[in-house]
Amino acid sequence: MPIIKHDPFKDIERFFEDDFFGFVPAVRRHLDPPMDVYQTDGDLVVELQVPKIDPTKIHVSVEDGILKIESGHTEEEEEEDKNYFRKEIRRGGFIRMLSLPVPVKESETEAVYENGVLKITIPKTEVKQAKKVEVKVK
Numbered sequence: 490m491p492i493i494k495h496d497p498f499k500d501i502e503r504f505f506e507d508d509f510f511g512f513v514p515a516v517r518r519h520l521d522p523p524m525d526v527y528q529t530d531g532d533l534v535v536e537l538q539v540p541k542i543d544p545t546k547i548h549v550s551v552e553d554g555i556l557k558i559e560s561g562h563t564e565e566e567e568e569e570d571k572n573y574f575r576k577e578i579r580r581g582g583f584i585r586m587l588s589l590p591v592p593v594k595e596s597e598t599e600a601v602y603e604n605g606v607l608k609i610t611i612p613k614t615e616v617k618q619a620k621k622v623e624v625k626v627k
Contacts, residue, residue, distance in 0.1 A: 521585060533593055533611045537585070540605030546582075547602065549609055551595040556609070559584040592616060 525536045535556060539547065542560050550557045560582045593611040600609045 522583060524585060524587070526587065526590070528591065528613065531612060533589060533591055533613055535587065535609040535611075537607045537609075538605060539602075539607050544602035544607070547600075547607060549598065549600045549607075551589070551593065551598045551611060554589045554593075556587045556589055556611075557584070558586075558607070558609070 522537045522539045525534075527534055535558075537558060539560070546561045548557075548559050548561075589611070592614045594614050595611070598609065598611045600607060602608075
């Protein structure tokens with residue numbers, strides 16, 4: 490019987506991705522930067538669209554199979570002389586957490602910001618195979 494590992498972070502991700510009265514996913518898609526996650530032969534790659542965010546204020550960490558990407562909140566002074574008809578431009582921080590789908594070498598994570606895209610590359614590790622031990626009969 491295979492051992493099933495429970496991942497509480499996946500449950501949280503699933504909760505927010507499910508259609509909760511048609512509201513929560515729409516809000517999340519609007520607030521979170523869009524993310525692509527894919528793998529190559531040797532790496533797991535995560536790309537985020539983060540235009541107009543100061544790359545020096547983006548923090549990336551990987552610990553215990555969880556990737557955390559966050560950007561600090563930028564204080565915006567309200568201008569009294571502007572009388573908005575519509576205000577859709579968001580100028581705040583964000584936090585994205587992702588349970589990594591494959592085993593990785595966490596200490597070798599690299600992040601590069603170019604043209605409004607943050608690209609995080611994490612080398613994959615080989616999956617350890619169970620060692621079979623032959624039982625000797627005497």
